[in-house]
Amino acid sequence: MIAEFKIKNFYSLRDEQTLSFIPTNDNTSRDIYTEEVADGVSLLKIGFIYGSNASGKTNILKALDFFVGFLIRDNLNKGDEIGLVPFLLDDVSEKQRTSFEMTFYLNRERYKLNLVLDNRLVYEESLQVYTSPQPTLLYKRFYNAETASTDIAFGGKIGLAKTSREAILGNTINNRTVIAAFGKSNVERSRLNLVYEFFSQRIAPMMYPQSSLMSFTKSRLTRNRDGRLKRFILHFLKASDFNISDISIHNEEVAITPEMEILIKNTPGMPENAKEEVLKKGVLHSDEMFFVHHTSKGDKELNEALESRGTKRYLGLSTLLYDLLVHGSILPIDEIESSIHYELLSYFIKVFLVNSKRGGQLIVSTHDINLLDEDYIRRDVVWFTDKNDAGQTQLIRLSSLGLHKTLSVYNAYRQEKLVNLPFLDSVYMDMDEYYEQEVGE
Numbered sequence: 001m002i003a004e005f006k007i008k009n010f011y012s013l014r015d016e017q018t019l020s021f022i023p024t025n026d027n028t029s030r031d032i033y034t035e036e037v038a039d040g041v042s043l044l045k046i047g048f049i050y051g052s053n054a055s056g057k058t059n060i061l062k063a064l065d066f067f068v069g070f071l072i073r074d075n076l077n078k079g080d081e082i083g084l085v086p087f088l089l090d091d092v093s094e095k096q097r098t099s100f101e102m103t104f105y106l107n108r109e110r111y112k113l114n115l116v117l118d119n120r121l122v123y124e125e126s127l128q129v130y131t132s133p134q135p136t137l138l139y140k141r142f143y144n145a146e147t148a149s150t151d152i153a154f155g156g157k158i159g160l161a162k163t164s165r166e167a168i169l170g171n172t173i174n175n176r177t178v179i180a181a182f183g184k185s186n187v188e189r190s191r192l193n194l195v196y197e198f199f200s201q202r203i204a205p206m207m208y209p210q211s212s213l214m215s216f217t218k219s220r221l222t223r224n225r226d227g228r229l230k231r232f233i234l235h236f237l238k239a240s241d242f243n244i245s246d247i248s249i250h251n252e253e254v255a256i257t258p259e260m261e262i263l264i265k266n267t268p269g270m271p272e273n274a275k276e277e278v279l280k281k282g283v284l285h286s287d288e289m290f291f292v293h294h295t296s297k298g299d300k301e302l303n304e305a306l307e308s309r310g311t312k313r314y315l316g317l318s319t320l321l322y323d324l325l326v327h328g329s330i331l332p333i334d335e336i337e338s339s340i341h342y343e344l345l346s347y348f349i350k351v352f353l354v355n356s357k358r359g360g361q362l363i364v365s366t367h368d369i370n371l372l373d374e375d376y377i378r379r380d381v382v383w384f385t386d387k388n389d390a391g392q393t394q395l396i397r398l399s400s401l402g403l404h405k406t407l408s409v410y411n412a413y414r415q416e417k418l419v420n421l422p423f424l425d426s427v428y429m430d431m432d433e434y435y436e437q438e439v440g441e
Contacts (some may be wrong), residue, residue: 001043001359006101014057014087017395024380024399032353033378037105043383045356049365052384056393057365061332065206067100067177072179072200078173084119085310106194121174141178159190203330210221213316218249218287220319230324236318244290253283310339328358337368373410386419
């Protein structure tokens, strides 16, 4: 599980900001909201990020997504740009380096990983493990400007033979992390396996409001041979008051029309030989999902195209919930309330909190302030993003604002006692100048 994540000089996050899952001394529903990761150490399962549009709340999730993705990214060639965007609203930050730091727990031990880079190369990277109160260095990499190459100092407890260390060093080019290089190296099992699997398998890619989860769900259902995922989805949908009694996937062949042929020929990123092979067959394979609705008049099967966006998104969320609960996934979601009724969102959150026992964490941004009016929401899981006059995002924890327990968080937020809300001018506009005939008409 993630304990802390620190970001500096990334998009609107110029100064270092920290997202923490270390609970405060508040005992409200502590047994539900936290999970023990080591003797005497428990971490929060969830974090909500609120903020006005363009205040930077999505950038917190983007930072996590970038950090995790880059740590295991091994497809860059020497000299390729990394794709990093620093703070660009002053003349200094864009020339400075970006830094990330994550503290996390694996197998009841604490790890800390640091990364310093710019858009061209990695300058520093280190990994420590705390088997005692004092940290043990597993490796430290740094950029040697004289040789324009990377050096790595491995710790004595890394558990790798000399030849394995040399293999990792050989794969650690200047714009690739040691973790990614390890993933490309055929070496014996060590602590690095735990770390690599944590970032490559446990932390899911960021989900956006426009993300379609149907293909993901279809793929998961097709690969799930024992039917557990389907049973879970149907149980969750029924418990959420959907009248869906069954789901199924039909594989159909669709003849390629002239219009489809044009689209296939102009599909970016698709190899030419693959296009030729598809066109030669003359058909496309299409996996379509069908929903069986149970009504007082009997059961009726409907194609997914006839289902609402909200139904399909909630179906996708139920698949993600399965991964959170069964596989202990860590999932960042931007605007989780998109297309979802508030009561369904609240139920989703409660089901996760009550049943999560395998290290799953849910990190979400949201505009739905109804959650702030709920008694079951702990104050140390709520964060606010606010921008200052220089365009810098500041991440503020609700529990640090000193709001008395008897005061409504919802009302305090609406009254701008916590963070600034957008200043909205009068709804009346002088429309006369717009009514005049435009030049050129």
